[in-house]
Amino acid sequence: MNIVVAMKQIPDLQQIRIRNRRPVMEDVPLTLGKIDRNALEEGLRIRESMGDDSRVIVVSAGTPDVEDTVKEALAAGADEAFIVVDDGAGVRESSVSAALLAEAVRRIGAVDMLLFGEGSGDNYSGQVGPRVAEILDLPQVGYAGRVEMDGRTARITRVLEECEETVEVELPVVVGILADINEPRIPSVTQILKAGKKRREIMDAADLAVETGKQRIETVSNLAPETSRRREPVKTCEALRTALEKEGFLGR
Amino acid sequence: MAGILIYSDQDRFGFELLTAARSIAEKTGAAVKAVSINNPGQAEALAGRGADTCRVEGGDIRLEDTAAVARVLKKTVEALDVDVVLLSSNRRGKELAGRLAQMLDAGCLTDVSALEVRSGRIECTRNALGGATVAVQAVTTPRKVIALAAKAFAAAPEGAGRISDLALDVKGSGIRLLESRTRAGDAVQIEVAPVLVVVGCGLENREDLAIVNRIAAALKGEVACSKPVATDRKWLSEDRVVGLSGKICKPELALLLGVSGQVQFMVGIRDAGTIVAVNRDENANVMQCADYVMTVDLNDILQELDDMLGGAAH
Numbered sequence: 001m002n003i004v005v006a007m008k009q010i011p012d013l014q015q016i017r018i019r020n021r022r023p024v025m026e027d028v029p030l031t032l033g034k035i036d037r038n039a040l041e042e043g044l045r046i047r048e049s050m051g052d053d054s055r056v057i058v059v060s061a062g063t064p065d066v067e068d069t070v071k072e073a074l075a076a077g078a079d080e081a082f083i084v085v086d087d088g089a090g091v092r093e094s095s096v097s098a099a100l101l102a103e104a105v106r107r108i109g110a111v112d113m114l115l116f117g118e119g120s121g122d123n124y125s126g127q128v129g130p131r132v133a134e135i136l137d138l139p140q141v142g143y144a145g146r147v148e149m150d151g152r153t154a155r156i157t158r159v160l161e162e163c164e165e166t167v168e169v170e171l172p173v174v175v176g177i178l179a180d181i182n183e184p185r186i187p188s189v190t191q192i193l194k195a196g197k198k199r200r201e202i203m204d205a206a207d208l209a210v211e212t213g214k215q216r217i218e219t220v221s222n223l224a225p226e227t228s229r230r231r232e233p234v235k236t237c238e239a240l241r242t243a244l245e246k247e248g249f250l251g252r
Numbered sequence: 253m254a255g256i257l258i259y260s261d262q263d264r265f266g267f268e269l270l271t272a273a274r275s276i277a278e279k280t281g282a283a284v285k286a287v288s289i290n291n292p293g294q295a296e297a298l299a300g301r302g303a304d305t306c307r308v309e310g311g312d313i314r315l316e317d318t319a320a321v322a323r324v325l326k327k328t329v330e331a332l333d334v335d336v337v338l339l340s341s342n343r344r345g346k347e348l349a350g351r352l353a354q355m356l357d358a359g360c361l362t363d364v365s366a367l368e369v370r371s372g373r374i375e376c377t378r379n380a381l382g383g384a385t386v387a388v389q390a391v392t393t394p395r396k397v398i399a400l401a402a403k404a405f406a407a408a409p410e411g412a413g414r415i416s417d418l419a420l421d422v423k424g425s426g427i428r429l430l431e432s433r434t435r436a437g438d439a440v441q442i443e444v445a446p447v448l449v450v451v452g453c454g455l456e457n458r459e460d461l462a463i464v465n466r467i468a469a470a471l472k473g474e475v476a477c478s479k480p481v482a483t484d485r486k487w488l489s490e491d492r493v494v495g496l497s498g499k500i501c502k503p504e505l506a507l508l509l510g511v512s513g514q515v516q517f518m519v520g521i522r523d524a525g526t527i528v529a530v531n532r533d534e535n536a537n538v539m540q541c542a543d544y545v546m547t548v549d550l551n552d553i554l555q556e557l558d559d560m561l562g563g564a565a566h
Contacts, residue, residue, distance in 0.1 A: 013382035013515065023385050094350065095359065122382055124496065125362045127350030133319065134354035139425040140318050142347035155430070158316070160343045165432040167316050176347065179497055180483050180490065216359025220388040222380055225522060227541055234546045237553055237560040240528065243544055244471075247526055249447065249505050250561070252472060 001054045001112035001171065005043040005078065006101050006132070007036040009062035009069045010122040021223040030065060032072055035117030037184040039177040043115050044077045044185070046149060055079040057108060061086065061100040067200065075187035075195035082108055086205035086212060093217050094123070098131035099210040104203060105136060112171040113154065118143055118178050126176070133174035141167055142176035253282040253372075255334040259289075259325060261315055263297045265340035265400075267407035270303050272367065272400055273338055274408070279369035282336070287328050287418075289313055289321060295415050302411025306332065309417070312424040315344070316432075319425040322351040327420045329356065329395070336374070341399035349399040359391035362399040365500070374398070383496045383519030401500065402443065440474055440491050443499045447473025447507075450494055450521065453480055454510020454531060454550045458487050463558045464509065470561050471505065478517050494520035510550040513538025530557075 011028045018024070040058070047054045058073045060066055061084035070081045084100045086092075105111055114136075116129030126142070133140035145159035146166075154173055157166045187195070205212055234240045244250050256276055258269035266286065273284040286303040288295040295307040306328060313320050325348070329337060337352060339345040341363045353360035366377040373390050376398060380387040391398065442448060449468040451461070461475070468475045476492045476499075483490065494501055495517040506524040510531060511517060518541055521527065529542035532549040539545045546553075 011381070013384065016381060016384050018384065023381055093359075095354070098350075098354065123380065124382070125350075125360070126346045127353065127360055127362065130318065130322075130347055130350030131354040134322070134351045139427050140347070140351065141427065142318065143343045158343075159435070161435075163432050163434050165316055166430045168428045168430055170426055216391060216393045217361065218390050218392050220375055220390060222385050222387040224384060225386050227522070229527060229541055230543045231539065232544050234528075234544045237556045240544065240546060240557070241560045244505075244528070244561070247505075249471060249526070 001050065002108065002110055003043045003046055003054060003056050003113045003115065004105055004108060004111050005036070005040045005056060005058050005073070005115045006128070007040065007058055007060045007070070007073055008033045008097070008120045009060060009066045010120060013121060018224040021226070023222070023224070030063070030069055032069055033117055033121040035119060035121060035177070035179045037076070038179055038181055039115040039117045040073055040076060040078060041182045041184040042147060042177050045182065046113070046147060049149060057082060059101055059104045059108070060084070061092070061097055061104070061205065063087070067202065070200070071195050074198045075192040076185060077187070077191070078198075080199040081201070083200060083202050084205050084208065085202055093215050094125055094127040095131060095216050096210070096212050096214070098128045098135060100205055100208060100212070101128065102132045102135040103208045103210050105132070107203070114138070114172070114174045116174065116176050118176050129174055129176045136174070138172055138174050139169050140174040140176070141169060143178055144175050145178050145181055147175060253280040253335060255283040255285055255332055256336040256338060257325070257329060257332060257334040258284070258286045258303070258338045260340035260342070261344045262340060262342065263294055264407065265342060265345070265402065266294065266298055267301050268403070268405045269338045269340060269400060270298070270301055270408035271405040275405070276336065276367070276369055276374060280372065285332055285334065287325070289315075289324050299413035299415045300410060301408040301413065303408070303413040305413055305415050306418045307415055308420055310420055310422055313422055314424065314427075314429060316429045317424050317427040318344075318347050318351055320422055322348055322355055323422045324420055325352050326355045327422065328418060331418060335395050337397045339397065339399040341401045345399050349397050353397040356395040356397065357393065358395040358397050359393045360397040360399075361389055361391060363401050364398055365401045365404050367398065367400070379496065379519055382516055384515045442474050442476045442492055442494065443501050445474040445501070446503055447471045447505045448476045448494070448501060448503045448521070448524075449473055449507045449509065450476045450478065450511055451481055451509050452478040452511030454512070455481075456551050458485075460551070460554055461487060463554050466558055467507070467561050471507070473503070473505070476501070478511050496520065508538055508542070511538050512536045513541060
């Protein structure tokens with residue numbers, strides 16, 4: 001079966017600096033979203049559990065250097081990649097990303113399972129998977145903490161705040177993967193070298209029947225929160241107790 | 253603005269959404285409506301808070317089938333002439349939000365922590381860039397889907413509402429529920445605790461959690477942790493994780509023990525009243541974001557901290 005894993009190219013969040021409360025994005029390298037790596041690992045695990053000629057195909061949309069980013073996924077074990085490149089990408093709104101990814105999936109053809117991370121590392125809005133499911137008219141199961149296959153049937157445990165529910169659904173299906181479902185494997189040097197030779201199909205967003213210009217969200221401001229903490233040094237435990245006492249936190 | 257529709261699978265979130273919807277209605281004159289899906293008890297509860305509630309009953313529609321629930325909401329939106337849908341940003345609500353927005357050709361914002369109407373536009377506040385920034389955003393499409401974080405608004409007070417029935421024909425999408433069980437875990441609600449004692453990877457010995465528990469008890473608070481303490485070390489349950497992928501908390505006091513304070517963590521605690529950080533690295537991010545900073549190896553002073561804080565209250 002064909003297992004498609006959608007992966008997003010995001011700025012390396014550890015390297016974003018803040019200047020005058022504004023994020024400085026220049027020279028911040030792009031990388032694959034952390035939870036997307038869990039989705040990929042789950043795809044690889046399912047492929048291995050099938051014991052047949054199942055394939056894991058990565059789809060991603062991004063700036064021209066998305067190809068380098070996707071190489072990481074190919075090195076980790078994905079079989080091939082479908083990449084949508086858009087020069088003017090930058091920050092793209094969820095509805096546009098979903099339309100591009102859905103169109104890429106259509107071009108792959110027969111897709112049995114489509115995996116997304118529960119949210120992207122940067123925006124964390126969790127919308128793209130459900131939007132793609134709707135565009136492709138597929139059932140969806142989000143927040144999956146466990147996925148098991150039995151032929152054409154997937155048995156998925158959805159982990160919610162107050163309960164866990166196990167559902168059964170016939171393929172094809174869209175599944176949102178939880179961050180703690182697995183531990184992504186680290187590719188070996190040989191795998192990294194071989195990744196360059198794997199099949200990559202590159203599509204230009206302009207050639208897809210998707211309206212990329214229509215934004216549905218307007219950002220009024222995007223600033224680092226103001227912090228006005230005192231940063232008062234405390235030398236001893238006794239001094240800490242005094243401070244907490246003064247603030248009324250002890251002996252309540 | 254024609255109308256605002258609220259929906260959540262959980263009653264308590266529904267009550268908060270009702271307050272949020274009323275705050276929008278005050279400025280726009282929009283009508284506020286609520287919907288319950290195969291949940292007559294919830295319809296009663298919402299009406300008991302003064303909501304004009306629409307009861308949808310349909311044998312095929314089950315909560316676990318997100319696509320079907322989204323179809324019900326879409327039809328309700330059309331039947332009631334609604335242009336704003338407020339959902340809860342819990343997992344079910346977030347999963348529903350994107351699907352419904354796609355059906356309505358609407359822009360969608362999730363995890364919204366505050367909203368305000370300015371010049372007739374609903375401006376929403378949410379974390380961006382992994383929590384490094386806070387963005388104010390507005391949906392620009394005629395129909396809008398907004399999912400609100402828990403406790404962004406207070407629960408609506410009691411009132412007298414109405415219930416009406418809406419008959420809809422909606423198909424399921426073939427998802428079958430095999431089993432539903434209450435989550436194993438300690439079901440602690442760190443997001444409402446007035447005091448949190450939060451441990452990070454700077455705590456080296458699992459046995460020392462007993463001391464941390466005592467300190468928390470003395471301060472009448474709960475123990476929480478940074479993500480790796482739960483997911484990598486598995487010392488505490490994931491219900492106790494503070495941060496972007498855990499809980500967003502707003503305690504009066506947060507005592508951070510051996511937490512480095514990465515952005516994704518600080519998002520979950522930066523609105524605390526008073527923050528005390530104990531860390532051996534004076535340059536750790538947490539030290540920039542605290543009211544009281546103690547530069548010391550946590551493991552060297554834990555016992556003394558217990559004697560001081562615990563002792564004071566015992």
